[in-house]
Amino acid sequence: METPESADLNFLARQLQRVVTDVGSLRDDMQVLTSIVLRQDGTLTALLQETRATHIQIRRMNEHIRQLETSAS
Secondary structure, rough: OOOOOOOOOHHHHHHHHHHHHHHHHHHHHHHHHHHHHHHHHHHHHHHHHHHHHHHHHHHHHHHHHHHHHHOOO
């Protein structure tokens, strides 16, 4: 069975720096992914508003056509 190598302060400092760098990289990745999700959410919200407005517009147009058909009869 091998004995673990002794870890000096320089080794620990290098490992800690690696961890800090990795955490910073993960934080940057998380900010990018969060921005993408928020943009998609905003796009979906805008699409729903546009769909509702289009539906209302079509309903009004159908009512207007019905009135015209009724008055023409």
